[in-house]
Amino acid sequence: MSDEDLQLAPMHRIIKKAGAERVSEEAADELRKALDAIGVRIAKEALDFTRHAHRKTVKAEDIVIALKKVLRD
Protein backbone atom coordinates (compact mmCIF):
# COMPACT_ATOMS: atom_id res chain seq x y z
CA MET A 1 0.00 0.00 0.00
CA SER A 2 1.16 3.50 -0.79
CA ASP A 3 1.71 6.35 1.60
CA GLU A 4 -2.00 7.10 1.35
CA ASP A 5 -3.98 5.07 3.87
CA LEU A 6 -7.19 5.02 1.90
CA GLN A 7 -7.71 3.21 -1.37
CA LEU A 8 -9.01 4.59 -4.63
CA ALA A 9 -11.87 2.18 -5.41
CA PRO A 10 -14.00 3.20 -2.39
CA MET A 11 -13.68 6.85 -3.47
CA HIS A 12 -15.25 6.05 -6.84
CA ARG A 13 -18.07 4.23 -5.04
CA ILE A 14 -18.65 7.11 -2.64
CA ILE A 15 -18.84 9.68 -5.45
CA LYS A 16 -21.14 7.44 -7.48
CA LYS A 17 -23.29 6.93 -4.37
CA ALA A 18 -23.71 10.71 -4.26
CA GLY A 19 -25.28 10.56 -7.72
CA ALA A 20 -22.40 11.16 -10.13
CA GLU A 21 -22.57 9.71 -13.62
CA ARG A 22 -18.83 9.70 -14.19
CA VAL A 23 -15.85 10.32 -11.94
CA SER A 24 -12.35 11.26 -13.09
CA GLU A 25 -9.36 9.44 -11.59
CA GLU A 26 -8.08 12.80 -10.37
CA ALA A 27 -11.35 13.51 -8.55
CA ALA A 28 -11.21 10.13 -6.80
CA ASP A 29 -7.60 10.79 -5.82
CA GLU A 30 -8.48 14.28 -4.56
CA LEU A 31 -11.23 12.83 -2.36
CA ARG A 32 -8.84 10.18 -1.07
CA LYS A 33 -6.28 12.79 -0.06
CA ALA A 34 -9.00 14.94 1.51
CA LEU A 35 -10.52 12.12 3.56
CA ASP A 36 -7.08 11.00 4.70
CA ALA A 37 -6.27 14.53 5.91
CA ILE A 38 -9.71 14.93 7.52
CA GLY A 39 -9.27 11.58 9.24
CA VAL A 40 -5.94 12.63 10.75
CA ARG A 41 -7.47 15.97 11.83
CA ILE A 42 -10.39 14.19 13.54
CA ALA A 43 -8.01 11.69 15.14
CA LYS A 44 -5.80 14.45 16.55
CA GLU A 45 -8.79 16.22 18.09
CA ALA A 46 -10.00 12.87 19.46
CA LEU A 47 -6.60 12.23 21.02
CA ASP A 48 -6.91 15.48 22.98
CA PHE A 49 -10.06 14.11 24.58
CA THR A 50 -8.45 10.72 25.18
CA ARG A 51 -5.56 12.33 27.04
CA HIS A 52 -7.84 14.69 28.92
CA ALA A 53 -9.66 11.61 30.24
CA HIS A 54 -6.29 10.11 31.30
CA ARG A 55 -6.75 7.20 28.91
CA LYS A 56 -4.28 5.66 26.49
CA THR A 57 -6.93 4.10 24.28
CA VAL A 58 -8.85 6.21 21.79
CA LYS A 59 -12.55 5.36 22.19
CA ALA A 60 -15.55 5.92 19.93
CA GLU A 61 -16.78 8.76 22.17
CA ASP A 62 -13.54 10.64 21.50
CA ILE A 63 -14.14 10.39 17.75
CA VAL A 64 -17.76 11.54 18.09
CA ILE A 65 -16.85 14.67 20.03
CA ALA A 66 -13.91 15.43 17.70
CA LEU A 67 -16.23 15.40 14.68
CA LYS A 68 -18.04 18.45 15.95
CA LYS A 69 -14.82 20.43 16.00
CA VAL A 70 -13.91 19.57 12.42
CA LEU A 71 -17.18 19.78 10.51
CA ARG A 72 -19.34 22.74 9.67
CA ASP A 73 -22.89 22.48 10.98
Add this chain to the structure above:
Amino acid sequence: MSDEDLQLAPMHRIIKKAGAERVSEEAADELRKALDAIGVRIAKEALDFTRHAHRKTVKAEDIVIALKKVLRD
Protein backbone atom coordinates in the same frame (compact mmCIF):
# COMPACT_ATOMS: atom_id res chain seq x y z
CA MET B 1 -17.29 -5.73 1.18
CA SER B 2 -19.93 -4.54 3.60
CA ASP B 3 -22.29 -1.64 3.14
CA GLU B 4 -19.53 0.63 4.39
CA ASP B 5 -17.25 1.69 1.57
CA LEU B 6 -14.19 2.23 3.69
CA GLN B 7 -12.25 -0.50 5.43
CA LEU B 8 -11.31 -0.75 9.08
CA ALA B 9 -7.54 -1.27 8.87
CA PRO B 10 -6.80 2.17 7.36
CA MET B 11 -8.77 3.80 10.20
CA HIS B 12 -6.44 2.21 12.76
CA ARG B 13 -3.46 3.47 10.77
CA ILE B 14 -4.88 6.98 10.53
CA ILE B 15 -5.55 7.20 14.27
CA LYS B 16 -2.11 5.79 15.09
CA LYS B 17 -0.59 8.28 12.65
CA ALA B 18 -2.20 11.05 14.71
CA GLY B 19 -0.20 9.83 17.72
CA ALA B 20 -2.52 7.40 19.51
CA GLU B 21 -1.02 4.58 21.56
CA ARG B 22 -4.05 2.32 21.38
CA VAL B 23 -7.27 2.45 19.38
CA SER B 24 -10.50 0.63 20.24
CA GLU B 25 -12.32 -1.26 17.48
CA GLU B 26 -15.34 0.93 18.12
CA ALA B 27 -13.28 4.10 17.60
CA ALA B 28 -11.95 2.81 14.28
CA ASP B 29 -15.49 1.91 13.23
CA GLU B 30 -16.78 5.33 14.29
CA LEU B 31 -14.10 7.04 12.18
CA ARG B 32 -14.96 4.80 9.24
CA LYS B 33 -18.64 5.74 9.42
CA ALA B 34 -17.74 9.42 9.82
CA LEU B 35 -15.36 9.50 6.84
CA ASP B 36 -17.86 7.63 4.71
CA ALA B 37 -20.57 10.18 5.54
CA ILE B 38 -18.17 13.12 5.06
CA GLY B 39 -17.11 11.66 1.72
CA VAL B 40 -20.70 11.49 0.50
CA ARG B 41 -21.33 15.03 1.74
CA ILE B 42 -18.26 16.34 -0.13
CA ALA B 43 -19.24 14.37 -3.25
CA LYS B 44 -22.78 15.81 -3.23
CA GLU B 45 -21.44 19.36 -2.98
CA ALA B 46 -18.94 18.56 -5.75
CA LEU B 47 -21.72 17.27 -7.96
CA ASP B 48 -23.49 20.64 -7.68
CA PHE B 49 -20.41 22.26 -9.21
CA THR B 50 -20.12 19.54 -11.86
CA ARG B 51 -23.70 20.14 -12.97
CA HIS B 52 -23.32 23.90 -12.79
CA ALA B 53 -20.43 23.55 -15.27
CA HIS B 54 -22.68 21.42 -17.53
CA ARG B 55 -20.38 18.43 -17.14
CA LYS B 56 -21.24 14.82 -16.46
CA THR B 57 -17.83 13.94 -15.07
CA VAL B 58 -16.88 14.93 -11.54
CA LYS B 59 -13.40 16.50 -11.69
CA ALA B 60 -10.78 17.17 -9.03
CA GLU B 61 -11.59 20.89 -9.06
CA ASP B 62 -15.18 20.08 -8.03
CA ILE B 63 -13.90 18.14 -5.02
CA VAL B 64 -11.50 20.94 -4.03
CA ILE B 65 -14.22 23.60 -4.02
CA ALA B 66 -16.67 21.28 -2.22
CA LEU B 67 -14.19 20.77 0.61
CA LYS B 68 -14.46 24.40 1.61
CA LYS B 69 -18.18 24.06 2.11
CA VAL B 70 -17.90 21.03 4.38
CA LEU B 71 -14.92 21.79 6.62
CA ARG B 72 -14.48 24.38 9.33
CA ASP B 73 -11.57 26.74 8.73
